[in-house]
Amino acid sequence: MLFRRHQEAADHRSLQLYGWFALMLLGLVLAVNGLLAGLWRLTSPFGEGYPALFFETNTAVVALFVLGGCFFETRRLREGGGPRVAHWLGGRELTEPEDALQRRLLNVVDEMALASGQPLPRVYLLPREDSLNAFVAGWDAGDTALCVTRGALERLDRAELQGLVAHEFGHIRAGDLPLSMRLLALVWGLSLVHGFGRSLMDTGEDGRVSPMAWMVGALLAIVGWLGWLAGRALQAAVSRQREFHADASAVQFTRSRDGIGQVLRKVWHDQQAHAARLHHPAAGLVASMLMHQPAGGCLATHPRLSERIRRLHGRILPPMPATAVRAEAEPRRMRATAHTAGAMMAAAPGSPAPADVHGLALATPDDRDALDRLRRLSGPTEQRLAVLALMMDPANAREHKLWRQQAEGLPHAERILQDVMALQPPRRVPEFERLTAQMARDPITQRRAVVEAGRDLLRADGRVSPRDRLWWLSLRHRLNDAQREAPMLRPVTGQGQDLSELPPDALQAVAALSAYLARMLPEPETVPAGGEASRPLRAAAAEAWLSGIGRRTGLPDITVTPPPDADGLMLALTTVQELSWMLRPLLVKGWVEEAVNHSPNGVMSDATADALRLVAGLIDAPLPPMLSAHYPRA
Known part of the structure; x- marks a missing residue:
């Protein structure tokens, strides 16, 4: 500089x-x-x-x-x-x-x-x-x-x-x-x-x-x-x-x-x-x-x-x-005033969880109490169960059943699960990051056991969804002892200052990782009455998001199909991790801005924000303010 x-x-x-x-x-x-x-x-x-x-x-x-x-x-x-x-x-x-x-x-x-x-x-x-x-x-x-x-x-x-x-x-x-x-x-x-x-x-x-x-x-x-x-x-x-x-x-x-x-x-x-x-x-x-x-x-x-x-x-x-x-629709600025938050906290009892002007959930008394109890957990078994509960899909009964099997013998295990389920959605990933940062100092045998337990938990229903794989990769990345005991990957030099200047193999890796993310975000603009977006709607939203990424970053056309398999995803992650310190934040920024542009009313869903935050952690890139504003401050 x-x-x-x-x-x-x-x-x-x-x-x-x-x-x-x-x-x-x-x-x-x-x-x-x-x-x-x-x-x-x-x-x-x-x-x-x-x-x-x-x-x-x-x-x-x-x-x-x-x-x-x-x-x-x-x-x-x-x-x-x-x-x-x-x-x-x-x-x-x-x-x-x-x-x-x-x-x-x-x-x-x-x-x-x-x-x-x-x-x-x-x-x-x-x-x-x-x-x-x-x-x-x-x-x-x-x-x-x-x-x-x-x-x-x-x-x-x-x-x-x-x-x-x-x-x-x-x-x-x-x-x-x-x-x-x-x-x-x-x-x-x-x-x-x-x-x-x-x-x-x-x-x-x-x-x-x-x-x-x-x-x-x-x-x-x-x-x-x-x-x-x-x-x-x-x-x-x-x-x-x-x-x-x-x-x-x-x-x-x-x-x-x-x-x-x-x-x-x-x-x-x-x-x-x-x-x-x-x-x-x-x-x-x-x-x-x-x-x-x-x-x-x-x-x-x-x-x-x-x-x-x-x-x-x-x-x-x-x-x-x-x-x-x-004059087109434009999301509000990514900040809320104390007056707005106070007014929404005064909502009538029985109403849904209050949200600020960006659609973010605000803290409730139960949410704060649960967070306080989770932050007092100190034993390795308690922390392991809390991390696994944070990774679970709240609606997946088989994952809950396997979690309870792994928690047998711990008297207050059910209290941990209830506290995790009481958290507002924007608090789950930050709490996951806090706990795994503490557990990264544990012996390697304990960390490997947590990674294996997370793998078994996420495939309890017989399949591994793109969301499950992203959470498990994040768990392994954050607990990997190579991050502490071996030198980090050095970024490849001579990549230029723009994503469009990348060599073909790096461009292909960026396109593959973007196509993988497109399977989880953004949410379609219109959702049928049943609640879940249909496959054509989600495919159209993914194609629109990928087209926006291509225009914003200067990358070649990115197609949704075929998305990378497990080996292709690992190869793409490894290649993107080797990009320079300047290009990785640019890539994440492009993902986030296009997700906002293609989200209903310009507000990302919790699932979209979580996927972007997890993948930013996987490639060791800082969160752009537009994404960090989705999450409550510590």
Whole structure:
């Protein structure tokens, strides 16, 4: 990671900025002193010399306005941070909106925060702006605000909105925000000299203006305007250097150049129609922060759109119109407020287990008591029976019968089974992971006995379903002593940075593992009255999910049939485990996002989430936030 190099580059840019600002301030002081000295000679041709402290006073006044204005504006910006800038431009914060397009924006921000590895900013909508634009402001991760115009929200599809938001996250990751905020404060300070000159030219309470005051004001207004212009030129020069980098970051975070590329083409079309500017009077001061600002010459804060498009696509593509998009159903943001949870906990007695806004089960008193008792289990036999009970299908009578046979002789075995069955479904896999992490320190003979008992339990009914095999493989993987006593598999190098760049054998393994997962997820959108999805419905849902995986990852067409057998599954797992640390999370992220997209109302079922979590553990990949949000926090 080049964090230190980025940090040093940011410090170097800041020093350069302060150096140029000092030169502009010196030039402004010299210009004011020179012009006022000429004015004094013009109005007092026969006077000798200049009044006492003439130049010192002029210098102090200019420094007071520029440095004082810069200081106080910096202080105000630091106190308010990004939200102050957002409110300054008429932004309205989005938290838990009902509008589908606004929910889509919040979900996209969550996704890009994950892809860029940055904390979530506060999200604001500029409801009065019809242009396609966005910007981020703030000093650090704690006060960052991301503002998106209403035009971008209503006229960009989801992929394009991802490109727009990813561009802004590129600025955050590159450390451009503090520099932009300092530039904003410096330009504001330079503009105060011009404002002071204009105030001297105004009429007094008696409706008159002093000729001398008017001439001094005119000089200060002219010189101040030139200083402000120089500050804007410096602001624009710094900004132009960072836009290409942010465009490249958008491609990196979204794994597609079409999103940001089509946004730029639509902005180009609006620019030709003279509809690409923000209407707010203060928009010019934040021009360097915007995704694009149509200004030419030395004040151009952004490179030409044609050049940005050429660098993205390798050639200049024509502008394209931005029409209104259809508001499609979008799941709510993956978080619940305490107010929402409290309201649902107050549900009437006898109602089903309460769930939060994402459809997740919330803790009940019985659930918490059962969890507390399970976490007090310490003996190896008790832990083994708890793990086996967590792996069982609650509706499989033969598995329950075999479990009770293995539990003979333990007085409180039935209490363990009841506690496991009392757990809400999202708690089963996390508790399984907690127990197996403790048991991984047991002697190898005990661990092998647990793995064999799990195998016998899951085939008690004479067959091993895809779900059973996944649970057993997870048990063996987590208890395997090779993980502790032998070196882990080293990822194969030279795989590139994209799944589509994998060699054929690795692509085949990814396709096989995806086809195996398709046998368990996602749930079909429509289920017959009988409750269970029919075979054609499930096959159609699996095909749609696999097609989405192929489009998202750039993989070749993946077919549902034939799914891998036991040997093919083990070979696929071994190959995928050898992928690089960067590619495995990308694969899991693609699986999860497509499962959400193909689940009813955008909410994964517990079975779908459990399958994805188990397979992520099998390939040692971290859980994406969209999946981890399905499970209650410890």
